Amino acid sequence: MSFIQSVGRRLGLAAVTLSLALGLVCFAAPAANAETQNVEMTSALQFSPREIKAAPGDTIVWNNAAGLPHNVVFDDGSKFDADEMKTLGKMLGKGQTQITLPADLPAGDYTYYCAPHRGAGMNGVISVQ
Ligand SMILES: [Cu+2]
CATH class of the missing domain: 1.20.5 (Single alpha-helices involved in coiled-coils or other helix-helix interfaces)
Known part of the structure; x- marks a missing residue:
């Protein structure tokens, strides 16, 4: 060579x-x-923190340590994965539930609430940058 x-x-x-x-x-x-953001579902009927800032691709984990049943319902879940929305809507007695924000999710505020405790003010918002 x-x-x-x-x-x-x-x-x-x-x-x-x-x-x-x-x-x-x-x-x-x-x-x-991509980051993982954690939200606690409290026995005081609150999401804590109530507002989180996130980016497309982030995973949001709701943790229910108290054992009082809660769920997560988005006011407009049309931009999210339908199966994940269905799972979030199920009552969660204890444990975790989560979604991964779609990579093409437009910036904006995505508001949600806990169905049984909506009247008590149990709501939150994911502020997507
Ligand atoms: Cu609740």
């Missing part, structure tokens, strides 16, 4: 390695930026 061929081969390998590395970084970037 001539010197030129050898150098060419090495450069080719370097280019392939660099492309693979860049590809991995680009592929991993959205997941690395």
Whole structure:
């Protein structure tokens, strides 16, 4: 193998390695930026914090530690995954329920409430930037 061929081969390998590395970084970037936001469903009939700021791709987790049944119903859930909306709407006695905000979710305030405790003021908002 001539010197030129050898150098060419090495450069080719370097280019392939660099492309693979860049590809991995680009592929991993959205997941690395996505955050998980936690909201407590309290026995005082509140979502805490009531308002959270989030970005498309974030996961919102509602945690019910108290054991008093709550659910999550969006005033307008049309931009969210229908199956996830159905799951959030089920009464949760204890444990967690969650959604992942769609990557193409428009910025805005997404308000929600707990159906049985709506009259008591149990509501919240996800402010998407
Ligand atoms: Cu409730």
